[in-house]
Amino acid sequence: MSDFSAMGNELSEVEDRLLSDDTSIEEAREEFIRRVAITPPGVSDNKISRFVLALSATAAVVTVVVCAVLYLEHSHASDVPIGRWLQAPANGELPLEFSGGDQIVFAAGSRCRVAELNDDSVIVVLENGVANVNVRHRDATDWRVNAGPYEVRVTGTKFTVEWRPDETRFDLNMIEGDVLLNGPLVPDGQRVTANQSFSAVISKKQAQLFMGEEGKPELPTDVIPERKAESPEETKSQPEVRDVERAASNSRETTNDAEPGIKVPSSAAVKTPGWLEKAGDGEYEEAVGMVVDRGMAKTLCESDAAGLLLLGDAARLTGHLGMASEAYRKLREQYPGTGRAATAAFSLGRMAFDLKGNCEEAALWLEVYLDEQSGATLSREALGRLMEARIQCSQTEPAKQTARRYLNSYPNGPHGQRARELLGEAGQE
Amino acid sequence: MTNNCRKLQPLRHASDDLKLVDALRNGHVDAAATLYDRYAVHVRKVIVRIMGMDQDLPDLINEVFYQAFKAINTIEDGSRLQAWITRVAIHVVRGCIRRRQRKRWLLFSPEREPQTVGIEAGASDESLEMVRWVRDVMDRMPADEQIVFALRYFEEMKIIELAEACGISRSSAKRRLIRSERRFKKIAEKYPALKKRLDLSAKWRRR
Incomplete structure (x- = not known):
């Protein structure tokens, strides 16, 4: 061993010992996560490029503007990253412009994704925040904005849509034109026209349609009656009423809805934990905070199937994906074979697809759900999403198989058109 | 069904570097955190080996991962992510050392600033x-x-x-x-x- 190596070994030993008390990794992690949250990946600032750009600024600006104008006139906006989550800056708006002058401006802090962008269809997903939408009317184009569990089907129109997952609050204010709204508390769909507004707080099962902003109530009353216990047929026909609504009611599901093998604590004998009450009231952020304070491991051990599902939903809707995943997996482990375990599989699939962008994981969980609960409430949605996930994973043949299965079961379902396109049947009808 | 659940337990793009790089390129929500959690200890070691227990260690670690995140499209072989991130770390460290040396030169200060920390214990x-x-x-x-x-x-x-x-x-x-x-x-x-x-x-x- 050389003198340098011996010296190096001794130095490394000393510094390794010092590293045992070092907290740099934890300190740096938070800042790193904060920075990447506002930076798209792969955006490298090249000093040479900047220098060159600085020298030729005028020419470059003119060229870029001319090209952009020409390009936008003839095609969809190429810089809109399809499928990638975007976040508006904390103190500014994020505008997205589409061909033909269509525009969506996301308010500060909003989180969104362009899920689909074709000549004849555009799907924009609003995960959290406010979107100001201005779309020109074109007969052949299918424009949709998905805000949480709501789907706003757009014709030519101008409106503002807001979705707050932590409050399960949805607001739609029409300025011009009209839209067709589908989602929880509007089981048959609702047409909302110019100057009308629609507000809903799903966790409170309150929804209201009213004229203009001025008449906006604080949602004290239910205009759309709360649905009573549904028959199996009704349940099957309403798959669009998704589990956000279910999440709010889970905490109230006790003996009547108990599944075989599930421990259902008697409300008289056991004091309901605070987080469960908060989650049951739709105050998901507070509920998650309380779970963090009391300890995740303890909460997982003490919760029954309904509690675990509610915890998973609350965590998912507030963006705590790790916690949501833990709760859903614990539920599947503790209560295998139950309806709630299957629903947890659906939620894991949905989370993997919508929030983590992991199409392979999404496809596997959705398959699990369909294996366990074929024909149940969320089957149509699960099949549609499974087809989307397989398309995204470039699994062409399995995607086609799923498309055939979807069309056999739900020929008029929301994914029907996509399924037909995939199978090359769109033009044959 | 239980088998399905078991089979799916390890599912995450974190399972291999190629998938992690793909996830990063596609802007997946938790890929950046996964990258950090997987390589933070390695990056810290590389920095400490070159610079010692530096007072700017958290900033340097953060900068390495931020630069890596921004440059993720430049990686040619995703399976060699550790080697690549080591190069990024060295690049960041080199920049830091040069900046400090320039600063000392500009301030006509031949003496090194005391950067090494924590060497009193252990x-x-x-x-x-x-x-x-x-x-x-x-x-x-x-x-x-x-x-x-x-x-x-x-x-x-x-x-x-x-x-x-x-x-x-x-x-x-x-x-x-x-x-x-x-x-x-x-x-x-x-x-x-x-x-x-x-x-x-x-x-x-x-x-």
Whole structure:
């Protein structure tokens, strides 16, 4: 061993010992996560490029503007990253412009994704925040904005849509034109026209349609009656009423809805934990905070199937994906074979697809759900999403198989058109 | 069904580097955190080997991962993510060393700023003294020579690994290492404590 190596070994030993008390990794992690949250990946600032750009600024600006104008006139906006989550800056708006002058401006802090962008269809997903939408009317184009569990089907129109997952609050204010709204508390769909507004707080099962902003109530009353216990047929026909609504009611599901093998604590004998009450009231952020304070491991051990599902939903809707995943997996482990375990599989699939962008994981969980609960409430949605996930994973043949299965079961379902396109049947009808 | 659940337990893009790189390129929500959690310890070690227990260590770690995140589209072989992130770390460290050296030069301050921290605990006085002197000597060397010397003798990298980490050929790495050894010896001659601690004279005179 050389003198340098011996010296190096001794130095490394000393510094390794010092590293045992070092907290740099934890300190740096938070800042790193904060920075990447506002930076798209792969955006490298090249000093040479900047220098060159600085020298030729005028020419470059003119060229870029001319090209952009020409390009936008003839095609969809190429810089809109399809499928990638975007976040508006904390103190500014994020505008997205589409061909033909269509525009969506996301308010500060909003989180969104362009899920689909074709000549004849555009799907924009609003995960959290406010979107100001201005779309020109074109007969052949299918424009949709998905805000949480709501789907706003757009014709030519101008409106503002807001979705707050932590409050399960949805607001739609029409300025011009009209839209067709589908989602929880509007089981048959609702047409909302110019100057009308629609507000809903799903966790409170309150929804209201009213004229203009001025008449906006604080949602004290239910205009759309709360649905009573549904028959199996009704349940099957309403798959669009998704589990956000279910999440709010889970905490109230006790003996009547108990599944075989599930421990259902008697409300008289056991004091309901605070987080469960908060989650049951739709105050998901507070509920998650309380779970963090009391300890995740303890909460997982003490919760029954309904509690675990509610915890998973609350965590998912507030963006705590790790916690949501833990709760859903614990539920599947503790209560295998139950309806709630299957629903947890659906939620894991949905989370993997919508929030983590992991199409392979999404496809596997959705398959699990369909294996366990074929024909149940969320089957149509699960099949549609499974087809989307397989398309995204470039699994062409399995995607086609799923498309055939979807069309056999739900020929008029929301994914029907996509399924037909995939199978090359769109033009044959 | 239980089997399905078990089969799906390990599902995450974190399972291999190729998938992680794909996830990063596609802007997946938790891929950046996964990258950090997987390589933070390695990156910290690389930085500490070159710069010692530096007071800016958290900032340097953060910067390495941020630069890596921004440059993720430039990685050619996703399966060699660790080697790539090591190069990013070295790039960031080199920049930091050069900035500090320029600052000292501009301020006409020949003395090194006390950057090494935390060396009061956990080691004997003799070892601590040696660490201080070695770091002091290293600090007076050019950035590129500090890096090859540290990676070769403190991190025990082979020449081929050293060359890859620094993005240079093997022969360049050897030449740079020889230059760094000579410079280290020359500067270390001025530090009696270090000289005493190491058996420098005989072997060094032979070189």
